[in-house]
Amino acid sequence: VEHSREVQRLIDERRQLYAEQKARDEAETAAAAAEEGRKAGIIEGERRKLLREAAELRDFLPRGVLRDQADVDYVNQHMAGLGR
Numbered sequence: 001v002e003h004s005r006e007v008q009r010l011i012d013e014r015r016q017l018y019a020e021q022k023a024r025d026e027a028e029t030a031a032a033a034a035e036e037g038r039k040a041g042i043i044e045g046e047r048r049k050l051l052r053e054a055a056e057l058r059d060f061l062p063r064g065v066l067r068d069q070a071d072v073d074y075v076n077q078h079m080a081g082l083g084r
Contacts, residue, residue: 051078058076
């Protein structure tokens with residue numbers, strides 16, 4: 001009987017340690033994802049800033065700088081705002 005209780009206590013302890021480790025891992029993963037999202041936001045903001053600065057040269061930008069129609073619209077809108 002004493003042995004059974006000790007075995008059960010060890011099993012419970014291991015389950016608890018596993019659950020704690022899993023929670024730590026999930027928290028680290030969530031923190032890493034949040035950091036990546038923050039970095040992606042900063043990078044996109046800087047990319048938009050560069051597009052604004054290069055808007056006057058839109059006809060001379062290399063292929064691939066404007067990723068999609070939204071980028072083209074953004075540059076055209078900026079140029080319209082400048083009155084050009």
